[in-house]
Amino acid sequence: LLDFPGLNHLYLRIDWSDVQPEPDRFDWSYIDQIMDEWGKMGYRFSFRVCSYETDDKQTYAAPEWLIQKGCKGKYFPMPRSGGQLWEPDYGDPVYLYYLEQFMAVFAAKFDNDPRVEFVDWGSYGTWGEGHTGWGSQKSWPVEDMKKHVDIHVKYFKNKPILVNDDHFNSRVDDTQENNKILLDYCIEKGLGLRDDSICVAGY
DSSP states (O other): OOTTTOEEEEEEEEEEHHHBBTTTTTHHHHHHHHHHHTTTTOEEEEEEEOOOOOOTTTSSSTTTTHHHHOEEEEEEEOTTTSOEEEEEEOHHHHHHHHHHHHHHHHHHTTOOOOOOOEOOOOSSGGGGGGTTTTTOOOOOOOOHHHHHHHHHHHOSSOOEEEEEEEETTTOSSSHHHHHHHHHHHHHHTTTTEESSTTOOOOO
């Protein structure tokens, strides 16, 4: 990383459960350690906080305690091991309530941090990419997605918020009209656009 041409910041993709292991406890120590070490070398940072992963060690990317709070969701088999992954219902009022509580704390810590370049909308989909592969493989209603956008915009007022293109082009069971409605809404709210996988051979 130290001699990668043009590299000016490090992208940190983390899981919600990594930093809020309990409803009233936040642990940023690992993130702080990374930012302290690499920040001293002049690097800046960007973030995505995810709610669904596909790794054996990440059954609960969204905190498991959400289930105890009454959040709906469903288990899916892990792609490689046969274990289980829990995908939350991204439109469930319990999920959205605690997501907003988390986002308030997240933004309080980083929205005014000069080392942070941007924040991704990562609260929906596999790896936070905006699709639901290796999970439900369905698309949540546009009105639910607007609520995710609104939560990010409400709390991150000083950092650019980016949205992955799969939020629009991978809505597998939805219409092009709805894709356009969601895209227009993101533009209206000032979100920028990015793509995760420009070098993936699967395309």
